[in-house]
Amino acid sequence: MTIALAIAIALTGCQATQRQNATTGETETNSATKGALLGAIAGATIGLATGDNSKERGKHALIGAASGAAIGGGVGYYFDQQEAALRKELVNSGVQVERVGENQLLLRLENGIGFASSSYQLDPSIHRTLRGVARILVEYPDTSLVIEGHTDSTGADTMNQTLSEQRAESVRGYLVQQGVAAGRAISRGYGERYPLCTNDTQTGRACNRRVEIKILPLK
Structure with missing residues (x-):
């Protein structure tokens, strides 16, 4: 044969x-x-x-x-x-669900994830979307999460680094509150290093104030 x-x-x-x-x-x-x-x-x-x-x-x-x-x-x-x-779950929510390779998903809001400038407090308008994300993550527990925070270029580098870490942790904390196991998720901040849009306009800076959620296999 x-x-x-x-x-x-x-x-x-x-x-x-x-x-x-x-x-x-x-x-x-x-x-x-x-x-x-x-x-x-x-x-x-x-x-x-x-x-x-x-x-x-x-x-x-x-x-x-x-x-x-x-x-x-x-x-x-x-x-x-x-x-x-x-x-x-996320149709018409503004969240882009991307497949990266075979065994990774990336969740990204098209216009940034609801942070005011210099703030790490989640905008209430994003709560419903994150609750939907959490529901699916709870249904599929055999994955790990890397939650990455990003800022615009306004302010000093050190401040932006701290702010990006706080933003990532804000999202992680909210997902955990919604039932996602704390041990599955880690948060990281990258400051202003990886912009998606120009930082020369108000719209571009809003785009860069974001958190991305990577969904990976459990190791």
Whole structure:
């Protein structure tokens, strides 16, 4: 039995679903299908290397491909489901849900996350959105969170660094209040180092006052 045949049989019944890339708008194969394919290849290769004769090796290849497909598709499938749930929850909220690689999600408000200049207090207008984010995170507990704060360029570098750390921690604290396990999430601040927009206009500075939430596999 060839590796190709073993993989084809193992993947029969696996749903090769598609998703739309949030950045390019192009349709792409989801992570579960990609992971299942890679797992099937690895499993079939190992299977073919075992057994006393061609018939036995073929049987082992089929078993290995099926096992590898199931394992390989697991994490990708989990992230596909979580991504779909977040997109549904956050429709028309202003939050951009981006897929970064196969096993990472990035949540970013299109116009910054409701902070007044020089403040780390969350604007009440963002509470409802963050409650929606927290609901999905609680439903999908097998992920870790890195919450990153950013500022505009107004003020001294040291002040902006401290402010960005406080903003990230404000979001982390709110999510924890809504039921997200504290041990899943860490907060970091980057000051004004990574602007998305120009700091030369009021609108641009508002864009740069933001917090981004990275959703990653548990290590």
